[in-house]
Amino acid sequence: ETGVTQTPRHLVMGMTNKKSLKCEQHLGHNAMYWYKQSAKKPLELMFVYNFKEQTENNSVPSRFSPECPNSSHLFLHLHTLQPEDSALYLCASSPETRGSNVAFFGQGTRLTVV
Amino acid sequence: DAKTTQPPSMDCAEGRAANLPCNHSTISGNEYVYWYRQIHSQGPQYIIHGLKNNETNEMASLIITEDRKSSTLILPHATLRDTAVYYCIVRPLEYGNKLVFGAGTILRVKS
Numbered sequence: 224e225t226g227v228t229q230t231p232r233h234l235v236m237g238m239t240n241k242k243s244l245k246c247e248q249h250l251g252h253n254a255m256y257w258y259k260q261s262a263k264k265p266l267e268l269m270f271v272y273n274f275k276e277q278t279e280n281n282s283v284p285s286r287f288s289p290e291c292p293n294s295s296h297l298f299l300h301l302h303t304l305q306p307e308d309s310a311l312y313l314c315a316s317s318p319e320t321r322g323s324n325v326a327f328f329g330q331g332t333r334l335t336v337v
Numbered sequence: 338d339a340k341t342t343q344p345p346s347m348d349c350a351e352g353r354a355a356n357l358p359c360n361h362s363t364i365s366g367n368e369y370v371y372w373y374r375q376i377h378s379q380g381p382q383y384i385i386h387g388l389k390n391n392e393t394n395e396m397a398s399l400i401i402t403e404d405r406k407s408s409t410l411i412l413p414h415a416t417l418r419d420t421a422v423y424y425c426i427v428r429p430l431e432y433g434n435k436l437v438f439g440a441g442t443i444l445r446v447k448s
Contacts, residue, residue, distance in 0.1 A: 225380070256435065266381070266438040279435070313380050315436075323369050323388070326436055328380035 226250040229314050229329035236304065237337055244299040244332045246314030252327075254320045255297040257289060258313040260331075266313065272297060273320045304336045341425045346443040349419075355412040357442050359425030362406040367430045370401060372410045374421040375441070381424065384410065415446045 227248045236242050246255065257269040271279035272291040286308075288300040297314055311333050317326040342360040349355040361370065371386040385392055385399045387408075392399045398411040412419055424441040 225382075227380075229380075258438075265440055268435055268437065271435055311378065315380075320435065322430055323386065325371075325383050325386065327383060330380045331378070333378070 225327040225329065227314060227316055227327050227329035229312075229332050231332060232330065233333045233335075235335045235337060236301065238304060238306070240304075241300070241302040243301065244312055244314075244334075246297040246299075246316075246329055248295055248297075248314075248316040248327075250316055250327065252316040252318050253294050254317045254326075255291060255294070256315040256317075256326065257297065257299055258315065258328075260311040260313060261307075262310070270299075271320060278320060301334075304334075306336050309334055309336045341427055341439055343423070343425050343439065343442045345440065346445065348445050348447060349412075349415045351417060351446055351448045352414055355410075355415040355419065355444055355446070357410040357412075357423050357425075357444065358407065359410070360407045361425070361427050364405050364427050365429070368427045369430065370399065370408050371426045371428055371436065372397070372399065373424045373426065373436070373438075374419075375424070376418075376421045381438075384423075386428075415444075417446050417448060420444060420446045 230245045254273045258266045260266045269283045270289045275291050290298040311331045313331045315326045315328045318324040372384040373381040375381045387399045401408045422441040
């Protein structure tokens, strides 16, 4: 248990569906991150939020839409995805985005797009 | 961001020390070395980090060379549950720092 909880753990969705991934952290952190891990590939950073403000969008397609309503919650809204978007989506949090602090990860959501 | 180079895979006998090397020859003075591991299909787990001094915690030891161009993660008594992908990451201190993952080293602990 890392203090970062992701729901759901598994999700199957059609290409025309709209779904959302949720991440919640109980660590009092101010920075939150979304990563994508496709099969046999390294983790790719998608988005960074610091004190609820988006500070980085790593050229992510607009069919992925993040939302950070407060420092404890992070969402990833999904719509009209493609089969190649099937991957493990990981959320992480850290005290903030500077300094020698430690980021903790959730267990991820395994997404399958059919 | 400084890049890191790790061997793609290593084997270790159960109960023996696992020594995982990492080369970061272009590291700059304000960059820390972090180690994470990822057990199959789970989220990455933080292990240890350091700047220039050797560090030890309940999981592992981190040995950083004096010139800071390389480091070694040591798992003193590897168990089968230590089988995972180990990532060595160099991370700057300034605003906007983030973890950038490479391919890592697959450590296989064998009985």
